[in-house]
Amino acid sequence: MILPAIMTCAILALAGIFLARDHRQMNLVCIIQAAAFVFIAVSYILSGQVPARLLAVGSPYFFVDHLGIYEILISAVIFTCAAIYARGYVDGLLASGELEKGSLRLFYIAWALLLPVLAIAFCADNLALFWIAAELTTIISAMLIAILAARENIDAAIKYIFIASTAMLFSFAGFIFLFEISRSVTGTGSLNWTVLLSEASRFPEGMAMAAFVLVFIGFAAKSGIFPFHTWLPEAHAKAPSAVSAVLSGVLLNIGIYGIIRVYAIVHQTAASSTAALLLLIFGLLTVGIAAFSMFPQKNLKKLVAFSSVENMGFILVGLAVSTPLAMFWVIFHILAHSVTKATLFLSAGILHRQYRSRLSSEAVDDIHDVFRYQPLAAWGIIIGGLVIIGMPPFPVFFSKFFILVGLGALSPALLFIMLVLLFIAAVAFGYFTITVFSRTTAPGQSQDLAPYKTPASMKIPVVVLLVLLVVLGIWFMGGEVSIIQNIITELRFS
Amino acid sequence: MIESSLLAEIIKIFFICIIITAACIISSRNLLSVVSAYALQSLTIVLIAISLYLMEGSGVILAIATVTFISKVLIIPYFITTIQEKIRIKRDIQFHFLSPTTSLIISIGLMLLVYIALSRIMAAFPARDTLFFFGSVLGISLMLMGMMVTFSRKRALTKVLGFLSMENGVLLFGLFVTELPFIIEFLIVIDLIILVLLTTILTVGLDSTLEDYHRRLHRFHLVEEPEGTK
Numbered sequence: 001m002i003l004p005a006i007m008t009c010a011i012l013a014l015a016g017i018f019l020a021r022d023h024r025q026m027n028l029v030c031i032i033q034a035a036a037f038v039f040i041a042v043s044y045i046l047s048g049q050v051p052a053r054l055l056a057v058g059s060p061y062f063f064v065d066h067l068g069i070y071e072i073l074i075s076a077v078i079f080t081c082a083a084i085y086a087r088g089y090v091d092g093l094l095a096s097g098e099l100e101k102g103s104l105r106l107f108y109i110a111w112a113l114l115l116p117v118l119a120i121a122f123c124a125d126n127l128a129l130f131w132i133a134a135e136l137t138t139i140i141s142a143m144l145i146a147i148l149a150a151r152e153n154i155d156a157a158i159k160y161i162f163i164a165s166t167a168m169l170f171s172f173a174g175f176i177f178l179f180e181i182s183r184s185v186t187g188t189g190s191l192n193w194t195v196l197l198s199e200a201s202r203f204p205e206g207m208a209m210a211a212f213v214l215v216f217i218g219f220a221a222k223s224g225i226f227p228f229h230t231w232l233p234e235a236h237a238k239a240p241s242a243v244s245a246v247l248s249g250v251l252l253n254i255g256i257y258g259i260i261r262v263y264a265i266v267h268q269t270a271a272s273s274t275a276a277l278l279l280l281i282f283g284l285l286t287v288g289i290a291a292f293s294m295f296p297q298k299n300l301k302k303l304v305a306f307s308s309v310e311n312m313g314f315i316l317v318g319l320a321v322s323t324p325l326a327m328f329w330v331i332f333h334i335l336a337h338s339v340t341k342a343t344l345f346l347s348a349g350i351l352h353r354q355y356r357s358r359l360s361s362e363a364v365d366d367i368h369d370v371f372r373y374q375p376l377a378a379w380g381i382i383i384g385g386l387v388i389i390g391m392p393p394f395p396v397f398f399s400k401f402f403i404l405v406g407l408g409a410l411s412p413a414l415l416f417i418m419l420v421l422l423f424i425a426a427v428a429f430g431y432f433t434i435t436v437f438s439r440t441t442a443p444g445q446s447q448d449l450a451p452y453k454t455p456a457s458m459k460i461p462v463v464v465l466l467v468l469l470v471v472l473g474i475w476f477m478g479g480e481v482s483i484i485q486n487i488i489t490e491l492r493f494s
Numbered sequence: 495m496i497e498s499s500l501l502a503e504i505i506k507i508f509f510i511c512i513i514i515t516a517a518c519i520i521s522s523r524n525l526l527s528v529v530s531a532y533a534l535q536s537l538t539i540v541l542i543a544i545s546l547y548l549m550e551g552s553g554v555i556l557a558i559a560t561v562t563f564i565s566k567v568l569i570i571p572y573f574i575t576t577i578q579e580k581i582r583i584k585r586d587i588q589f590h591f592l593s594p595t596t597s598l599i600i601s602i603g604l605m606l607l608v609y610i611a612l613s614r615i616m617a618a619f620p621a622r623d624t625l626f627f628f629g630s631v632l633g634i635s636l637m638l639m640g641m642m643v644t645f646s647r648k649r650a651l652t653k654v655l656g657f658l659s660m661e662n663g664v665l666l667f668g669l670f671v672t673e674l675p676f677i678i679e680f681l682i683v684i685d686l687i688i689l690v691l692l693t694t695i696l697t698v699g700l701d702s703t704l705e706d707y708h709r710r711l712h713r714f715h716l717v718e719e720p721e722g723t724k
Contacts, residue, residue: 139689154696169637183672
C-alpha cells in the first residue's frame with residue numbers, strides 16, 4: 001500500500017511542522033520523514049513485490065515498478081542527507097539574516113511537501129497525473145529558491161517557473177496526443193503507462209513521433225537540456241545549498257524520468273530511430289554548451305550547476321544509444337550523478353558559510369586558504385570533482401566509459417566529439433579547483449577571517465555521501481545489478 | 495435541440511473571437527485590457543465547450559465548461575486585477591525582442607506552420623471532420639502565441655497572462671482532439687491556480703521594494719510575524 005504510506009508520511013510531517021515550536025523540531029520532522037521514505041522504498045524492494053499491481057498500490061492510476069522505486073530510493077537518500085545538513089545550514093542562514101525567521105515554517109512546509117509529491121510522481125502510472133505531480137514539484141521547489149527573499153532569488157525562481165511550466169504545457173499537449181493515439185488503436189483511450197507500453201507496437205509512426213517531440217520539450221526544460229537550460233545555473237547557484245543539492249540530485253531526475261518513460265513507449269514503435277536521433281542531437285548540444293560555459297565560471301555553485309547540465313546531456317546521449325548495456329549504465333549514471341551532485345553542493349554550502357560569499361550567481365567566490373579553514377569541504381569538492389569528471393575507480397567512470405563504448409559503436413566520429421567535450425568540462429573543473437584551492441595567504445595576513453565552526457550536522461552528510469560514492473564505485477551490490485536489470489526489462493529495452 | 499450544422503457554424507465564429515482576443519493579448523500595452531482579453535478568451539472557450547456539449551451531449555465537456563468558467567473567467571482574472579491594483583502598474587510598454595506588429599505577423603506565420611504540420615500528422619487518423627481539425631490547429635497556435643507573449647513581455651504579470659493564454663490553448667486542443675477524463679482536467683485547473691498565486695505573489699516582490707514586499711506578505715499572512723512583534 002504505497003499510496004496510503006506516502007500520504008500518511010506527508011500528513012504526519014505537515015502536522016509535525018505546524019506543531020513544532022522551533023527550527024530544530026521542524027528539521028527533525030523533515031529528517032524523520034525522509035528516513036521513513038528510505039524505509040518504504042527499501043521495504044518494497046526487499047519484499048520482492050515489485051512491480052506491484054493494484055492491491056499493493058491502492059489505485060488504478062498508480063503503480064510501483066523498479067524504476068519508480070529506484071528513483072524514490074535515490075530521492076529519499078538525498079533528502080535525508082540534505083535534511084540533516086539543513087539543521088546546521090539553516091541555523092547559519094538565520095544567524096546571518098539571509099533567511100528571515102518568519103519564513104522558516106514556510107520553508108519547512110515546502111520541504112516536507114516536496115518529497116511526497118516526488119514520490120507520487122514516481123508512482124504515477126497515469127501520465128497526466130505524473131505531469132501534474134511534476135508541475136507541483138516545479139512550484140514547490142521555486143518556493144524553496146525564492147524563500148531567501150533577495151531580489152535575485154525571486155528573479156531566478158520566476159525564470160524557473162516560466163521556462164519549466166511553459167515547456168511543460170507542450171508535454172501535456174503531447175500526452176493528449178498519446179491519449180488520442182491509444183484511443184484510436186484500442187478503442188478506449190488510456191494514459192496509463194503500462195497500457196501504452198503494451199499497445200505501443202501498434203502506434204502509427206508520425207503520431208508517436210509528434211507526441212514524443214512535444215513531451216520531450218517539457219521534460220527537457222525540467223531537466224535543464226539545451227536550449228531550455230538557462231534557468232538551471234541561476235536557480236541552482238542562488239538557492240540555499242541544501243536546496244541546491246535536492247534540486248540537482250533529485251529534481252533533475254524527474255525530467256529525465258519522464259523522458260525515459262515516454263522514450264520507452266516510442267522505442268516500441270517505428271519512430272524509435274528518429275526519436276533516438278533527436279535525443280542524440282540535443283544530448284550532444286547540451287554537453288557542448290555546458291562544457292564551454294563551465295570554462296569562464298568564477299562561482300563554484302554555478303560551475304557545479306553547469307556540470308549538472310552537462311550530465312543531463314550525457315544521459316540523453318546514453319538513452320539515444322539505447323542498447324541494453326547503455327541503458328544499464330544510464331540508469332546507473334542517474335544514481336551516481338545524484339549522489340555526486342549532492343556531495344558537491346553540500347560541500348560548496350560549507351565554503352559559502354565560511355567565506356560569506358553572497359548566494360549569487362554573479363559573485364566571484366573569494367576562497368583562500370581552504371585547507372586551513374575547511375579541509376572537509378575542500379576534500380568534498382576535490383573528490384566530488386574527480387568523480388563527476390569520470391575518474392576511476394569512482395562510479396561515474398564506469399557509466400561514462402560504457403556509454404561512450406556504446407556511442408563509439410554507433411559512430412566513432414561522435415565518440416571523438418564527445419570525448420573532446422568531456423575533456424573540456426573536466427579541464428574546466430580541474431582548473432577552477434586548482435586555482436581557487438591553491439590560493440593561500442601568509443599565516444599572519446588573514447586574521448580578519450574567523451574560522452567557521454562547521455556543525456557536525458553539516459559534516460556528517462558530506463562524509464556519508466563521500467563514503468557512499470567510494471562504495472558505489474568499488475563494490476557492485478548484487479541487488480543493485482538485479483534492480484537495474486529489472487528496470488531495463490520492464491522498460492522493454494532488453 | 496439546435497441543429498449540429500448550425501452549432502458548427504457558431505463554433506467557427508467563436509474561433510474568430512479567440513484569434514481576436516489572442517491578438518489583443520499580444521499587442522495591448524494596457525495591462526487591464528490584457529486581463530479582460532484573457533477573461534473574454536476563457537469565456538469564449540466556455541461557450542465553445544457548451545456548444546460541443548449540445549452537439550455531442552457528453553457530460554464531461556459540460557463539467558469542464560463549468561470548472562473553466564469558475565476558475566478562468568471569475569477567479570484568476572479577479573485575482574490578477576486585485577494584485578495589479580496593489581502594485582499600481584497600469585501599463586506594460588516594454589517589449590523584449592519583438593514589437594507588437596512583428597509579433598502579430600509572426601503569429602500568422604505560426605498558425606500557417608501549425609496548420610501544415612498538423613494536417614500531415616493528423617492524416618494518420620481516421621477521417622475527422624474539419625471543425626475538429628481547425629480546433630486543434632487553433633489550440634496549438636494559441637499555445638505558441640501565448641509562449642511568445644511570455645517571452646517577449648517584460649513585466650512578470652504580463653508573462654503570467656501569456657502563460658495562462660497558453661494553457662487556454664492546451665484546453666482548446668484537448669477539447670477538440672480527444673476527451674480526457676474529467677479528474678485530470680480538474681487537477682490541471684488546481685495546478686494552474688496554485689501557479690498563478692505563486693507567480694503573482696513573487697511578481698509583487700519583483701515590482702516593489704523588498705521591505706514593501708515583506709510588509710505585504712505579512713498582511714496576506716504568508717509569513718509569520720517575527721517573535722515579539724505579535
